[in-house]
Amino acid sequence: MANAASGMAVHDDCKLKFLELKAKRTYRFIVYKIEEKQKQVIVEKLGEPAQSYEDFTASLPADECRFAVYDFDFVTAENVQKSRIFFIAWSPDTSKVRSKMIYASSKDRFKRELDGIQVELQATDPTEMGLDVIRSRAS
Numbered sequence: 829m830a831n832a833a834s835g836m837a838v839h840d841d842c843k844l845k846f847l848e849l850k851a852k853r854t855y856r857f858i859v860y861k862i863e864e865k866q867k868q869v870i871v872e873k874l875g876e877p878a879q880s881y882e883d884f885t886a887s888l889p890a891d892e893c894r895f896a897v898y899d900f901d902f903v904t905a906e907n908v909q910k911s912r913i914f915f916i917a918w919s920p921d922t923s924k925v926r927s928k929m930i931y932a933s934s935k936d937r938f939k940r941e942l943d944g945i946q947v948e949l950q951a952t953d954p955t956e957m958g959l960d961v962i963r964s965r966a967s
Contacts, residue, residue, distance in 0.1 A: 837868040
């Protein structure tokens with residue numbers, strides 16, 4: 829099982845869409861899903877630039893694991909506009925054990941494919957990735 833997970837392929841689209849988010853800010857967020865049968869990570873959902881953090885959290889399934897990237901804009905105490913690219917490993921308590929194991933063993937390898945992640949967050953329930961948490965981790 830560990831071997832199956834570490835042999836996870838990453839679809840080219842995963843990297844391409846991430847580069848567009850990073851360089852062109854084409855998307856606000858990207859939700860990635862592991863297709864267990866094909867043993868590959870694919871893009872499941874893309875968020876438009878105008879979409880909010882609430883739209884993003886609403887697009888994560890309540891009882892399934894996902895990887896996600898979120899481009900968070902904020903203003904510093906010095907009134908400077910900044911952004912941070914978050915990598916979020918969503919692994920809800922209610923998801924299947926096998927799924928949790930596959931996502932956990934694939935996370936580091938997948939994250940390495942996405943060059944430009946600035947903050948990593950792991951969440952097992954929505955409170956662990958609330959906007960307050962994102963704000964405090966961004967600064």
